[in-house]
Amino acid sequence: MWDFPIFPKQASTVASSVDNLTLFILSYNVLITAGVFVCLIFCAVYFRQRHKDEVGEQTHGGLLLEISWAVIPTIICLVTFWWGVKVYAELVVPPADAxxxxxxxxxxxxxxxxxxxxxxxxxxxxxxxxxxxxxxxxxxxxxxxxxxxxxxxxxxxxxxxxxxxxxxxxxxxxxxxxxxxxxxxxxxxxxxxxxxxxxxxxxxxxxxAEFGDALQGRKLFTKLQCVTCHAGESQAKAPILEELYMKRVPIGFDKGSPTAPGTSVLVDENYLRESIRYPSAKIVAGWQHPSIMPAYDESLVSEDDLFQVIAYIKSLRRGQTPPRIEATTQPRALGAPQGK
Amino acid sequence: MSTTVSELKAKGVPFVNNEPSKVTYLNHENTVASWLLTLDHKRIGVMYLISMTFMFLLGGIFAGIIRAELITPKGDMLSSDFYNKTFTAHGVIMVFFVLIPAVPASLGNFIMPLMLGAKDVAFPRLNLMSWYLYVIGAVFTLLAMLLGGVDTGWTFYTPLSSTYSNGNVMVVAAGLFILGFSSILTGLNFIVTIHRMRAPGLTWFRLPLFVWALYATSIIQLLGTPVIAITLSLLGLERVLGVGIFDPRLGGDPILFQHLFWFYSHPAVYIMILPPLGVASELVTTFSRKPIFGYQMIAGSSLAIAIFSFIVWAHHMFTSGISPYAAMFFSLLTFSVAIPSGIKVFTWLGTMWRGSIVNDSPMWFAYGFIGLFTIGGLTGLFLSTLGTDIHLHDTYFVVAHFHYVMVGGAIVGLMGGLHFWWPKMFGRMYNEPLAKLSAFFVFAGFNLTFFPQFLLGYLGMPRRYHEYPAEMQVMNVFSTAGALVLGLGYIMPMIYLTYAAFWGPKASKNPWGATTLDWTATDSPPTPHNFEGQPVVTEEPYHYKSTENKEHALAH
Incomplete structure (x- = not known):
């Protein structure tokens, strides 16, 4: 009964960083708590009232003490905060090759x-x-x-x-x-x-393995009629999506746009997602507002399918967008069998 | 040996009042209507205390059911649905109907005008209305539970609450909306009272620290509570009329709800804890028979906590996908609340140092309060630190942390305050050894219940889990065993304090030798209009003179 775990196993590269920070906070937590408890018990016993008319020392404070117990905790907090930010940076920034x-x-x-x-x-x-x-x-x-x-x-x-x-x-x-x-x-x-x-x-x-996500996405790209406007041609009715992922694009000046003119946005998964679900939310500079693109809500493209479309857009290299009439270019999908 | 109340009595100190009974706020009218239609802040305070105790019993029963279910890893006692409704009921009742009004509405209502030397609060009718709003809010909430309950958790996160939940969300939301006005009106009433109704000579820096704490609390109640009213209204718009505000399917943003909810609900934590901090300051200085250490630091730290409380809310949302820069900003701001909280603990120790400490039962509760608040506050640092919060967020570590602050802090503080002011409120003394035993049971039972939950959280037990992995059973069994001891610690004072209110030995005007107007200028219990004539204040509070001099001073 007594061999139950009290601490979780460490099974990732960041686990020990988090645990070290925990131990740091824990160490001063234990010291301060012990100090407070010892002081409480000591006062309750040693400074107890010994005759019924006795009163305590009639003092009102001490500037040095008051400053020190404001300043020292501030320093401890700032160190903890900074250490916390460093561990957090480890936790939230994925390596490029993930x-x-x-x-x-x-x-x-x-x-x-x-x-x-x-x-x-x-x-x-x-x-x-x-x-x-x-x-x-x-x-x-x-x-x-x-x-x-x-x-x-x-x-x-x-x-x-x-x-x-x-x-x-x-x-x-x-x-x-x-x-x-x-x-x-x-x-x-x-x-x-x-x-x-x-x-x-x-x-x-x-x-x-069956089919690559990007390959599935490519099929959807045609099926959902994306290719009709986002064609890799000069007369395309919508922005070309090739090599767009993780680029910054300028946002349009249109009066109706909720986004301030002159700003730019990073084309990450969230921006791609938003532009498919709500095409008028952030329009790339030079394109009409509101967007002529229909909003692809859940009834048209499920969350699972949306991941595949985005995987396809991420994989697009220059010249790979199919023309409006299906051609034979293949996306490069990770781990997916090439060709069909 | 320290001098206890019973020893004082044995030594013939005029602790027990043998004068013939006088007209008091309790006996001058005796009809039910004279209570239900009263404009007397003291009776309203007592009515709040009774209604809150009822809600606390209900919330406690729900807590007992939760702990009983969690004895075994499998969900074998209740269905998941019933379990979810139980913890929702526990959270809603304890947070909104017990913790938020706990000290301000009961002790604050009763004691604050006495401390100011005022006949009543500024708006007595508004005060009565606040109590009725509380009762109506409670009726709505209990009605929702009778109709089949709500299973959203007390946080009502969207889109679960706005679209998916099958419970009576709107009935509870309506109850909380109404209850909110009770809180807003109490805050407004207290601010005006403290500004306008202080006795001659009672300058701001002569105010008792409990009044400062209530003032800081009232600011939050007045400024923060409207936001939860707006949030619940928006939730209603979405749930009833289908206006897209929070549900992404309707074009809304679920994270917006969290921002709005915590913009109120984080400051609400300080509505719960600031007044007990004020109670603790009164207890520590009175029973140490020594002026409070750093009066201005304590008063200032109450205001600082009230202001900082409004700018830390997003620390509840570090894993929700908010910008990492926002997360860093809110983490840093959260640490700013730690500093004034720490200052309070250190100043209490500074007050006790070289004091002449009378270890009576209210002081025992104060020790428990300081100990539990210290642990609760310090463990909060794991959660304000970004690197550790990601792992700990939404686990039992968080459950343990906020119970240390809210129960170990707010409830133990309330219990200390009740034991301190009971002789003032009812003019009678309670059984001192039983009170000390209760303080011990609460402290020991509380730690046994909630300390294992810190370990459970770090180990990997998420909150609001009906079933959990088998390797976590032992600590859950400890926790449930602790809850039994804790429950005993709560039930004892309900019995002996109630008994004392009717049949206890009569208490003198100022049995603890305190220095503030509530003790020095009023009878125990007070007359209907509190004071004979207008009391005048001539010095700062907390100047203790030897007991013999005090009795001499009281003689004329």
């Missing part, structure tokens, strides 16, 4: 999608010792994706993408929880992260 995995939360399950295009429920397979970046959203209410052994967490928010990244250091299975209350079966919205070593991961990938 593998993408997409995660959709819904009442009450986690759906995971891999670059290879296949999907799983409540399970996340990741390689050992390789950075993995999760892009997370929700189909319904708020959820939150937490892997305690990795010390990472991000909310799944309907209508936008959040990200988290980690690099697993311990092979095997780790627990995965939903930590944002999401309704009746909240406590059953749990799962596991399976960490494979490199060889196992490749084996698992090839066994499971």
């Amino acid at each position: 593998t993408d995995v997409y995660v959709v939360g819904r009442q009450w399950m986690w759906k995971t999608q891999y670059p290879t295009g296949h999907k799983e429920i409540n399970t996340l397979h990741v390689p050992l010792g390789k950075p993995v970046k999760l892009t997370i959203t929700s189909e319904d209410v708020l959820h939150s994706f937490w892997i305690p052994a990795f010390r990472v967490k991000a909310d799944a928010v309907p209508g936008r993408y959040t990200t988290l990244w980690f690099e697993a250091t311990v092979p095997g299975e780790h627990r995965l929880f939903c930590t944002e209350y999401c309704g009746t079966e909240h406590s059953r919205m749990i799962g596991k992260v399976v960490v494979h070593d490199e060889a196992d991961y490749q084996k698992w990938l090839t066994e499971e």
Whole structure:
């Protein structure tokens, strides 16, 4: 009965950074708490009233003490804050070479999608010792994706993408929880992260692979009529999407635009998502406002499909957009079989 | 040995008042209508205390059900739906109907005008209306629970609450909307009273520190509460009329709800904790028989906490996808609340140092309060630090932290205040050994209940979980065992304090030898209009003279 864990295992590269910071805060917490308790008990006993007419020393304070117990905690807090920011930077900035995995939360399950295009429920397979970046959203209410052994967490928010990244250091299975209350079966919205070593991961990938996300996205790009306007031609009716990902684009001057003229926006997953769901939200300079593009809501493109369309747009290199009439260019999808 | 109340009595100190009974606010009228239609701040304070105790019992029963279910990892006692409704009911009742009005509406209403040397609060009718709004709000909320309950959690996060929840969200929201006005009107009433109704000579820096704490609290109630009223109205617009505000399917933003909700609900934490901090200051100086250490620092830190409380709300949202720069900004601002909170603890210790400490039961509660508030405050630093909050957010670590502050702080502070002012409120003494035993049970039971939850949270137990992994059972069993001890610590004073109010030995005017007007210038219990004539204040509070001189001073 007594061999229960009191501290979670460390299974990612950031886990020890988080734990070291925890131990730092804990150490002064213990010192201050012990100091306060010892002082309380000492005063209660040593300075107790000894005759009934006795009063305490009639003093009103001490400037030096008052300044020191304002200044010293301020310094401790600033050190803690700064250390916290450094660890946070480690937690939120993914390495450039991270593998993408997409995660959709819904009442009450986690759906995971891999670059290879296949999907799983409540399970996340990741390689050992390789950075993995999760892009997370929700189909319904708020959820939150937490892997305690990795010390990472991000909310799944309907209508936008959040990200988290980690690099697993311990092979095997780790627990995965939903930590944002999401309704009746909240406590059953749990799962596991399976960490494979490199060889196992490749084996698992090839066994499971069907079609690349980007390849699927390319089909949708045609099916949803995106290609009609976003054609790779000079007379295109909409911005060309090639090599657009992670570029900054200027935002239009149109009076009706809610965004201040002269600003620019980074084309990341969230901007691509917003521009598909609400095309008029942020219009690229030089294009008509409101947008002539229809709003692709959930009835037209599901969250799962949206990830694939975005994966396709991210993969587009110069000259790869198909002309309006289907040609034979192939997107370059990670881990996907080339050609069909 | 320290001198206890019973020993004072044995030594023949005129602690027990043997004068024939006089006209008091309790006995001058005795009909039910004279209570329900009273404009007397003292009776309204007592009515708040009774209604809050009822809500506290209900909320406590829900807490008991939660802890009983969590003895085993499997959800084998309740359905998930019932469990979710239970913790929602526990949260809504405890936060809105107990913690927020706890000290200001009961002790504040009763004691603050006495401390000012005033006959009543500035707007007695508004004060009575506040109590009725509280009762109506409570009726709506309890009605929602009878109709089948609400399963959103007390935070009502959208779009779960606006679109998906199957409960009676709008009934509770209406109840809380109405209740909010009770809080706003109390805040307004207190601010005007403190500005306009101080006795001659009672300058701002002669105010008792409890009044300063209530003043800071009232500012938050007045400025913060309208925001939750607006938020609940917007929630209603979306849920009932389908106006897209929070649900992304309707073009809304779910994170907007969190910003609005916490813009009120974080300051609300300080509505809960500032008044008990004021109570603790009164207890520590009175029972140390020594002037408070750094009066202006304590008064100033109350105001500082009230102001800072409005600019830290997004620390509840570090994992919600807000900009990392916003997260850093709010993390830094959150640390700014730690400093005045720390100052308070250190000044209490400074007050006790070289004091002449009388270890009576109110002081025992003050010790418990200081200890639990210190742990609660310090563990907050793990949550204001970005690097550690990401792991700890929405886990049992957070549950443990805010219970240390809200229960260990607000409720233990309220209990200390009740034991301190009980002889003033009812003119009778309670059983001192039982009171000390209760203080011990509350402190021990509280730590046994909530300390294991810090470990559970770091280990990986998310909050609001009906079922949990088997390896976490042992600490959950500790926690439930602690809840039993804690419950005993709560039920004891309900019994012996009620008994004392009717049948306890009569108390003298100023049994603790305190220096503020509520003790020196009024009877125990006070007459209907508090004072005979207008009291005048000539010096700063907390100048203690030896007990013999004090009795001499009281003689004429």
